[in-house]
Amino acid sequence: MLECYNCTLELNGLLASQNVDAIVVSTLVNVRYYTGFTGSNGLLLVTRKGPLLLTDPRYTTQAAQEANCPAVIVKGPTLKEVAKRLKALKAKRIGVEDQRISFALHRGLAKLGELVGLGDAVEKPRWVKTPDETVKIRASVALNSQALERAMKHFKVGMFETDLAAEIDYQMRKLGAEGTAFDTIVASGAHSALPHAKPRRVKIAAGGYLLIDMGACLNGYMSDMTRTFGVGEMPRKALRIYKAVLEAHLAAIDAVRPGKLATKVHQAAVDVLKKHGLAEYFVHSTGHGLGLEIHEPPRLGGKAKTKLEEGMLVTIEPGVYVEGFGGVRIEDTVRVTGTGVEALTTTPKGWTIAG
Numbered sequence: 001m002l003e004c005y006n007c008t009l010e011l012n013g014l015l016a017s018q019n020v021d022a023i024v025v026s027t028l029v030n031v032r033y034y035t036g037f038t039g040s041n042g043l044l045l046v047t048r049k050g051p052l053l054l055t056d057p058r059y060t061t062q063a064a065q066e067a068n069c070p071a072v073i074v075k076g077p078t079l080k081e082v083a084k085r086l087k088a089l090k091a092k093r094i095g096v097e098d099q100r101i102s103f104a105l106h107r108g109l110a111k112l113g114e115l116v117g118l119g120d121a122v123e124k125p126r127w128v129k130t131p132d133e134t135v136k137i138r139a140s141v142a143l144n145s146q147a148l149e150r151a152m153k154h155f156k157v158g159m160f161e162t163d164l165a166a167e168i169d170y171q172m173r174k175l176g177a178e179g180t181a182f183d184t185i186v187a188s189g190a191h192s193a194l195p196h197a198k199p200r201r202v203k204i205a206a207g208g209y210l211l212i213d214m215g216a217c218l219n220g221y222m223s224d225m226t227r228t229f230g231v232g233e234m235p236r237k238a239l240r241i242y243k244a245v246l247e248a249h250l251a252a253i254d255a256v257r258p259g260k261l262a263t264k265v266h267q268a269a270v271d272v273l274k275k276h277g278l279a280e281y282f283v284h285s286t287g288h289g290l291g292l293e294i295h296e297p298p299r300l301g302g303k304a305k306t307k308l309e310e311g312m313l314v315t316i317e318p319g320v321y322v323e324g325f326g327g328v329r330i331e332d333t334v335r336v337t338g339t340g341v342e343a344l345t346t347t348p349k350g351w352t353i354a355g
Contacts, residue, residue, distance in 0.1 A: 015046065024096055027122075030126075035066075037053055053069055054078050097118060145225065147171040151164065151167045154167050157206050161188055177217055181223060182215055185197055189209065194327070195327065209230065224333060227330065228245075245330055249349070252286050253334055255267075258309055261307055263302060266287075267302075317330065333345050
């Protein structure tokens with residue numbers, strides 16, 4: 001999160017560069033980033049007088065405790081208060097998060113002046129993490145790894161996928177997480193070929209993969225990790241696929257460095273899987289940024305033209321999914337350093353037999 005001075009500096013810079021009289025930030029995660037306010041209803045109005053948080057009476061105390069800019073408690077529709085202030089300022093051009101704004105807010109603001117879409121300009125400062133954010137994500141990553149280690153001590157062949165998912169979530173909470181970063185994925189056997197499989201009330205059997213994709217939310221910041229295990233005695237094909245995905249994963253990590261196009265990191269993973277005749281089974285991008293949200297820019301995909309910068313934190317997660325057989329995904333969180341890459345995830349990723 002930016003301090004109030006930097007918050008004002010960043011947003012005032014947008015006022016000037018976009019030639020707008022005001023900016024309305026309505027996405028809660030962006031409101032949190034710029035103000036520190038974590039409530040479920042808030043809107044940030046930025047004018048040349050500075051930033052102003054608007055929320056409702058439920059958050060009178062919370063806004064006073066958290067917000068790093070002045071807060072106004074609004075009784076009634078927030079839009080009416082915004083309209084009153086914009087009219088008083090005679091604001092004619094209003095900047096909005098055009099990729100996220102709700103239809104209702106867009107329609108209401110359009111009656112007050114010309115709306116100017118800001119693209120990703122409001123969110124772009126979030127792409128490179130501050131030192132404080134990096135510390136928080138490190139802690140979330142460490143907790144996530146510890147939760148998996150603890151949960152797997154309770155694993156037995158024949159355990160239900162849903163029970164293992166519940167154990168993982170429980171261990172996160174026990175370690176101090178606010179919750180999960182997303183719904184925990186536990187998928188076994190052929191079910192693991194679904195990249196976003198949901199845990200089933202089905203027993204985890206020997207002879208197939210066990211794919212676990214999990215993330216914790218700690219101090220508002222997300223972590224993300226995937227590990228794939230073999231359960232009991234596995235066919236040779238399963239190990240061959242696993243080794244290919246691990247090689248692709250390591251190649252992609254090795255490709256990460258400042259100034260590198262994100263698409264080149266993705267291509268490094270694809271090239272390895274092509275060599276093994278498995279590229280057609282890789283159906284998603286190689287990774288994504290994470291922070292206050294589980295999916296943030298930059299995206300490490302086939303057409304991703306973003307240049308990596310020092311301080312960006314991204315996931316590296318190539319996968320192979322063979323329908324009717326199973327899927328392998330290996331995912332770590334890494335940090336772009338001044339000269340290359342630092343792996344934050346410490347959980348071992350060698351081939352492991354579970355059960």
